[in-house]
Amino acid sequence: MNVRRLIPSTALAGAVALGLVTLSACAGTSDAAGKGSGGKLDVVASFYPMQYLAEQIGGAHVAVDTLTKPGVEPHDLELKPKQIGTLGEADVILYLKGVQPAVDEAIAQAGVANTVDAATLTTLEEHGAEVGHDHAAEEEHGHDHGSEAGADPHIWLDPVKYAEVAKGVGTALQKADPAHAADYAKNTDALVKKLADLDTAFENGLKTTATRTFITTHSAFGYLAERYHLEQEGITGIDPESEPSPARIKELQDIAAKDKVSTVFFETLASDKTAKTLAGDTGLKTDVLDPLEGITDKSKGDDYIEVMRSNLAALQKALGAK
Known part of the structure; x- marks a missing residue:
């Protein structure tokens, strides 16, 4: 990174x-x-x-x-x-x-x-701006984000x-x-x-949803997406400071419409400008999905477990969990 x-x-x-x-x-x-x-x-x-x-x-x-x-x-x-x-x-x-x-x-x-x-102490994987899509099909249609991939920490x-x-x-x-x-x-x-117990809460809480796709500014949730069978679409890659291309913004707009995405997530320690711009252009809501890189007064919880449960609640709401 x-x-x-x-x-x-x-x-x-x-x-x-x-x-x-x-x-x-x-x-x-x-x-x-x-x-x-x-x-x-x-x-x-x-x-x-x-x-x-x-x-x-x-x-x-x-x-x-x-x-x-x-x-x-x-x-x-x-x-x-x-x-x-x-x-x-x-x-x-x-x-x-x-x-x-x-x-x-x-x-x-x-x-x-x-x-x-x-x-x-565990196995690292490579994630780019998106997790869960058919990458071969995307490359065939000109949507190769392979350059954004890397060892996701x-x-x-x-x-x-x-x-x-x-x-x-x-x-x-x-x-x-x-x-x-x-x-x-x-x-x-x-x-x-x-x-x-937290794993069980996520597994049960996200089992049945209206959509499996979520959009986030920082592609920090690749492992979470894979674990719970979701599709992460990052505005940027795993580097939170990188800027999205106009082509990527257009692609996200199309994905939001196709997959019935309701929310663009941003995080507590980085600017929400890009998320709000994309949300405004597509008529979507914004909310916080915290990558838990630090706890502050703005965090929705006092420790890891509490903030992760807040993340679960935010995902349930955004994905239309039943």
Whole structure:
């Protein structure tokens, strides 16, 4: 996924060096078990979906620091030297490679033994601007969006894949802190149960609908669409900052009419201008479908489960669930 504002490699190298100096100065602050923050395991999470896993599974035994603060678009994150220093001091780093290239590069240089890439804990797939259509037929008719495809990192929007990641994170925390392994295992099981219940709610809630197609500004919902037999039509690809072509806008207008689409979805951390323009041109409604890259005051819920259930309600309404 492309990021518009990356740290120049020279600046990043300098920041990493400063971070390592900070690490050396603070080397004596952790206890004999290698834990800081009052004896808790120091976990650095790259952005909210990783933070949620760390907090739910780690419970009282972890202190979680998140690189991406509320309201910041994760793809645009620029790391400060202090944050890179925090990376070097972590007991565990939890991230998702491919979402934030600046973070990926800094983590690669941090040298922390317990570094967990969530992308390795499940299977990533390639998604473009659309999911669920007959791509061969589209190419035959001149609708090839293959150039927009790529490894889609939005695995957390599929509760089943997210549960797979949760299990891997639980194992990693047990390895990093064996003294509390039983608690991490118990918390992992509890979270996996919550995610199974969420999966069931989506499966049942979207079983019978008037249409299976939804339009969204950011093509973040490819995994969710595949899991629940829906068809995602993204105004842009998996990069939320890319601009749609006039041809793509015309195509979406035709799809909306053919598939009886009622709503164009936008998200909380990005501009709704394109969605409202398309909706206005086609006489459609707009609503929020949250990709859960961060929780803010505008989020329709206080945590992952609540916001996902809000997403389900929005999809049910838009798709005419029976």
